[in-house]
Amino acid sequence: xxxxxxxxxxxxxxxxxxxxxxxxxxxxxxxxxxxxxxxxxxxxxxxxxxxxxxxxxxxxxxxxxxxxxxxxxxxxxxxxxxxxxxxxxxxxxxxxxxxxxxxxxxxxxxxxxxxxxxxxxxxxxxxxxxxxxxxxxxxxxxxxxxxxxxxxxxxxxxxxxxxxxxxxxxxxxxxxxxxxxxxxxxxxxxxxxxxxxxxxxxxxxxxxxxxxxxxxxxxxxxxxxxxxxxxxxxxxxxxxxxxxxxxxxxxxxxxxxxxxxxxxxxxxxxxxxxxxxxxxxxxxxxxxxxxxxxxxxxxxxxxxxxxxxxxxxxxxxxxxxxxxxxxxxxxxxxxxxxxxxxxxxxxxxxxxxxxxxxxxxxxxxxxxxxxxxxxxxxxxxxxxxxxxxxxxxxxxxxxxxxxxxxxxxxxxxxxxxxxxxxxxxxxxxxxxxxxxxxxxxxxxxxxxxx
Numbered sequence: 001x002x003x004x005x006x007x008x009x010x011x012x013x014x015x016x017x018x019x020x021x022x023x024x025x026x027x028x029x030x031x032x033x034x035x036x037x038x039x040x041x042x043x044x045x046x047x048x049x050x051x052x053x054x055x056x057x058x059x060x061x062x063x064x065x066x067x068x069x070x071x072x073x074x075x076x077x078x079x080x081x082x083x084x085x086x087x088x089x090x091x092x093x094x095x096x097x098x099x100x101x102x103x104x105x106x107x108x109x110x111x112x113x114x115x116x117x118x119x120x121x122x123x124x125x126x127x128x129x130x131x132x133x134x135x136x137x138x139x140x141x142x143x144x145x146x147x148x149x150x151x152x153x154x155x156x157x158x159x160x161x162x163x164x165x166x167x168x169x170x171x172x173x174x175x176x177x178x179x180x181x182x183x184x185x186x187x188x189x190x191x192x193x194x195x196x197x198x199x200x201x202x203x204x205x206x207x208x209x210x211x212x213x214x215x216x217x218x219x220x221x222x223x224x225x226x227x228x229x230x231x232x233x234x235x236x237x238x239x240x241x242x243x244x245x246x247x248x249x250x251x252x253x254x255x256x257x258x259x260x261x262x263x264x265x266x267x268x269x270x271x272x273x274x275x276x277x278x279x280x281x282x283x284x285x286x287x288x289x290x291x292x293x294x295x296x297x298x299x300x301x302x303x304x305x306x307x308x309x310x311x312x313x314x315x316x317x318x319x320x321x322x323x324x325x326x327x328x329x330x331x332x333x334x335x336x337x338x339x340x341x342x343x344x345x346x347x348x349x350x351x352x353x354x355x356x357x358x359x360x361x362x363x364x365x366x367x368x369x370x371x372x373x374x375x376x377x378x379x380x381x382x383x384x385x386x387x388x389x390x391x392x393x394x395x396x397x398x399x400x401x402x403x404x405x406x407x408x409x410x411x412x413x414x415x416x417x418x419x420x421x422x423x424x425x426x427x428x429x430x431x432x433x434x435x436x437x438x439x440x441x442x443x444x445x446x447x448x449x450x
Contacts, residue, residue, distance in 0.1 A: 005059040015054035022047040022083035046075035050087045061099035089145040096149025111142035190361040196235050203228050260297045278317040286325035296397050299365040300336050306358040307393040311340030336395040371397040
């Protein structure tokens, strides 16, 4: 059971001042009614009851109003004190301001009805001036404080609603900020992987090959160390460029051009040069030559780049095939398919360690455009590979329609022509080419992806 609320200290002060003032007026003989007979001490009882109603003006509505109404009626019958009437107006005001919503909504119409009723009754009994005076007094005692309470309560409710709306807006803004930070961290992680991880993978692959060479094979060792140094320098350069873009908070720096699908030939050529003859590369570009949005080309390029990197780290020797085409001519989505050897792999592990971030990044890029990405072993469709399986990475990237990932595509396209990773991704064009390592004696396992 909840404990009763204590009267507010301001209400206690109002009750004490009113009671003392009423007793002082009574002792001086100052009453609201005039006549030959002076009212007795009985008029102090309604004054005391009204002071009790003032104590409950905040915490005891509607009981405070009921007590005050009864005290006013007794005061008018016993010989009215002005302080008692004034305290009743404050009780009416407090009933509207602090009382229940239903009481606040009904008290003003009830006060108006009471004033009109008293005015009509007084006009029927007395002359015109007396009836209007009674109506005016009734309005001053009940209608005026009730209407004032309604105005103040409406302002208070409006202010509370505005504060709540402001808090909700601040909460939504904080949630949007947190989501934006999370999305930006994901984009940064994706771009950082594409820019740097491929070079580090190349370094790991060539380091493994160099360790497996004979001591008297100085030329091969020098070639492997040269590739390691080249990838180290390029990785550092791209890291500095990415850090520079992140530090450029005022947008003074000009981002480089985003990699496009026209650079796939050079990408695969560099991969072929560094593969040491263990892998062959094939590119089938069956597009009709129509222009694609920059985010679509960047996503397709990164899918090919990461797929080739994973094949060089994990696949057995053979052909890495890349195919691009449009479904339904120039109106359908862009389809990207990369296959690499799967069966017949030797060795006990990949040429370079992987964490799975590459596959996650490819899938995120596709989903941001409203597309899909799937990776896994599938039967080889070629005549020479009957009964064998290949590792396939297949991406479907919408070009025009929003698809299911509309929100993600809006965030993606809203960053400009290059997408959110265009600026940072500009320096990663040749990222996969250097990851094509001389396999040496370190052949990969089947089916692994980073």
